[in-house]
Amino acid sequence: MLPLKQFTDFIEQNKLFTPGGKVVAAVSGGMDSVLMAHLLKGSGYNFSIAHCNFQLRGDEAIADQEFCKNLAQQLDVEYHTIEFDTHTYAAENKISIQMAARELRYQWFQQIKQQHGYDVIALAHHQNDTIETILLNLTRGTGIAGLHGILPKNGDLVRPLLFLKRDDIQRIIAKNDIGFVEDSSNTSTKYARNKIRHEVIPRLKELNPSLEKTFENNLQHFRELEILLEMRVAELKKDAFIEKNGEIYIALSAIKTLHPKRLLLFGLLQPYGFNETTIDNLIAALDKHSGRVFESLDHKLILDRDRIILIKKKNNPVAVRINPNDREVNYHNYKVTLLHDDSPLIVKDNPLAVSIDAELLIYPLIIRRWQQSDFFYPLGMKTRKKLSDLFVDQKIPVHQKSQVPLLVNGNGEIIWVAGYRSSERYKVSKNTKKVTIFELIKT
Incomplete structure (x- = not known):
């Protein structure tokens, strides 16, 4: 038996999509995404399958592509597929293969969503993926937003399997005799996520066998803290930001009384592209460097006597x-x-x-x-x-x-x-x- 009620309840509770919505499901052929496709079908949702061949694993990738095509035929849903030259894209953009594959697939998902009128893109992340993401974020450095893990809904990206753990998925797949394909790269520990999955988490579970449940509770706390921070930042923005002629003025007196200053100032300025290093430099300059300019990709911060001026970058006038x-x-x-x-x-x-x-x-x-x-x-x-x-x-x-x-x-x-x-x-x-x-x- 498939957990159809839990699946539909999770979708409704988190407002992922409506029963009449059009869904494109990202399916790799692995057990997670294959189960998601079966749950979507069993629950009567209107969906199609989209599969990416990154041409990184030779014949194995071709076999995965063929499997997903057959799965779409079995479930009687529309099938989209594409082949990427991932190595070339990574070299041209000077990024890692993993990052290249991520950018390529999300760009393509958005493209077919717009072309075919889908409402959401369904991804097959589960609770263990969330734990891995939080640990990765903590390892690399993160703010509070990095502690909430993977959200059930982020714009048009939805994750309807977040109510399940990896063990749950394995049990359901075996019990219902559902076929899937194994990606051999998932066992390699040369990738950071796999190293966390295969080496770090098993050690943590030795310390706490109920690791998933503990993280589930922690996630709730982190999300509530994030909501509180967002509310506080919104209040500060309303009180401290004065908009005039397309510019934003923030009194230095308001900034100097912030507590905790670094956290709240980052919350105020992060939406304009400023990172934590810039915030540290700004705080250090508050009392001694009038005229100092700080830049993000799209905006400038000017430290001006008794205020900070926030402006969107403009092209310099041509003579x-x-x-x-x-x-x-x-x-x-x-x-x-x-x-x-x-x-x-x-x-x-x-x-x-x-x-x-x-x-x-x-x-x-x-x-x-x-x-x-x-x-x-x-x-x-x-x-x-x-x-x-x-x-x-x-x-x-x-x-x-x-x-x-x-x-x-x-x-x-x-x-x-x-x-x-x-x-x-x-x-x-x-x-x-x-x-x-x-x-x-x-x-």
Whole structure:
């Protein structure tokens, strides 16, 4: 007898999928995934079988592929299969064979899910897989999330066999005389997971014969702790994060009062790609390194006086030429318009517009971002000033400096720091006969 009621109860309790949902089951041919296929069939679910041949075990892999094809015919379900050149993929991406096989199969599962309209991808992990995963995570280093093991549902990935132990599966397979194939690589201890499975766990069971039950209880505690942490982080985020113009501001005073600081700060910043090493460096810099920048793949953290600024990375603006006959050019997030006039007009009350003595312009002009060595002669001053000092005076955060447009003359001199100051050398005077008015319009 198959444990159909336990199977369907587990699916319903964990809301893995609905009775009418379409399921694609990842089946390798081993006892775990074969039992899952029989349970799906016996419970009346609408499912198909998907099998990957990684071409790593020669004839054995071909035999597994044929077995899964026959299983699909036996159960009268649709069959999907694919053959991967795993060695080439691993070499091209400079990753291990195991990692290459993992990436290839999950990419393919997502592909056939979308192509055929499946609701979920069913994987045949069981309770012992969860124990192995936790031990692996502890060995490699992990946060609380790494202690919850394998979840019954993670997005569109579902694991309906997590109510069973490996011994349970072996007993059910034998009792119901269900055929399966053995993957010879499962016995090799050159892989970390297999070493844990065949060498570490048996020793732990010598100390605690009820290891699975103990881990089941521990898992419940870990998951509850994770929920508490998520709730606390959500509260902190609501109170401490101030969003404005696509940027997030976090007061240093709020960060300094966090306790435990490292755990909570990591919880707040991990979703933006920052790892624990970055969090340690940030904490060390809180009291002494204003202006320090920390980067993840997609975001930047800027330590700015009394706050931290969190921004999504942007492409740096590309310099644009302005020719004498241009009336309009595009620069980054702006449209730049030019108006030529025969009277000495001076623009007032618009920081994004400026009047310049037209006779002093040397074309082509350039609109570009600032560079570290930039300086100019601010309006009203006879001496030059570094742009970096102007930015400090204007309290422009580090991450916004590269977004400030600079209008540069053909001789390399800065005419206008758009939005802030124009140059004394190019101002409209009593001797000016013609002006050119430049205006930046945000697009």
